[in-house]
Amino acid sequence: MGAELGRRKLVGVAFRGMGELEVSDSEGHMTASLALRADHASRLGPSAGLASYWDKARDSGFSSLLHRVVACFGCPHPCRSFLKINEDPKQMALSAKEPGYLHFDIPSLDAAASAGMGSGAVTTAFMECAKAGADPSSVIGAGVTDIAGVRTMLATGDAPAKARASAKGSFRSYSTxxxxxxxxxxxxxxAKVGLDLDAVSECIEPALGRGLR
Ligand code: SF4
Known part of the structure; x- marks a missing residue:
């Protein structure tokens, strides 16, 4: 895709949704969606950011740096945790230019935890990887165990690109x-709520006006 964008001299493509969606059976779609949402509310449990998905985020070292949890638009279960390391995590004020990092990458966090890095060090390391455009998994996986090693690896560009099993490593269940x-x-x-294709179909089918199966 990158090569094709380059061939067309495009640096990016932006979309702005201005049209209205035509829903075949709006009442049916709304009813099914509300029923699904109510069912999920009882199955999701409390929202705790990354701690809802990754047990090590419950450690005191991680939670003491937690500033807020973040969800995608409209998602009732925020799955990412923003840690602040360069200003008080409890403060809403923005005084530091780069206050912290929004953690989402569970495989890289696991690799860093296995290497013995604490939450503050790993947040610094991931910030520096992000700025360098480097995959934290590859950098940590190259054998570094502290922030000095990460900086050396980024400065020399010696981190070998490590094959990841696509994005699947960030999810608890691969089966769905x-x-x-x-x-x-x-x-x-x-994966958190349990994929139920019948329940999904009950919501989507009235919207499309046809069966999915
Ligand atoms: S669970 Fe999915 S939709 Fe919800 S905040 Fe996380 S990534 Fe976004």
Whole structure:
């Protein structure tokens, strides 16, 4: 895709949705969606950002740096955690230019935890990787165990690109990953709540006016 964008001299494509969606059976779609939402509310449990998905985010080292949890638009279960390391995590004020990092990458966090890095060090490391455009998994996986090693690796460009099993490593259940991607559903959310294709179809079918199956 990158090569094709380059061939067309495009640096990016932006979309702005200005049209209205035509829903075949708006009442039926709304009723099914509200029923699904109510069911999910009882199954999701409390929203705790990354701690809802990754047990190590419950550690005191991680939670003491937690500033807020963040969700995608409209998602009732925020799955990411913003840690502040360069200003008081409890303060809303923005005084530091780069106050912290929005953690979402569970495989890289696991690699860093296995290497013995604490939450503050790993947040600094991921910030520096993000600025360098480097995959934290590859950098940590190259054998570094502290922030000095990360900086050396980034400065020398010696981190070998490590093969990841696509984005699947960020999700608790791989079994439903492909179904979710095909239907445009968030795999992380549905792995948490339990993918139920019948329930999904009950919502989508009235919207489209035809059966999915
Ligand atoms: S669970 Fe999915 S939709 Fe919800 S905040 Fe996380 S990534 Fe976004």
């Amino acid at each position: 990953f492909d179904d979710c991607i095909a239907l445009g559903l968030c795999p992380r959310y549905w």
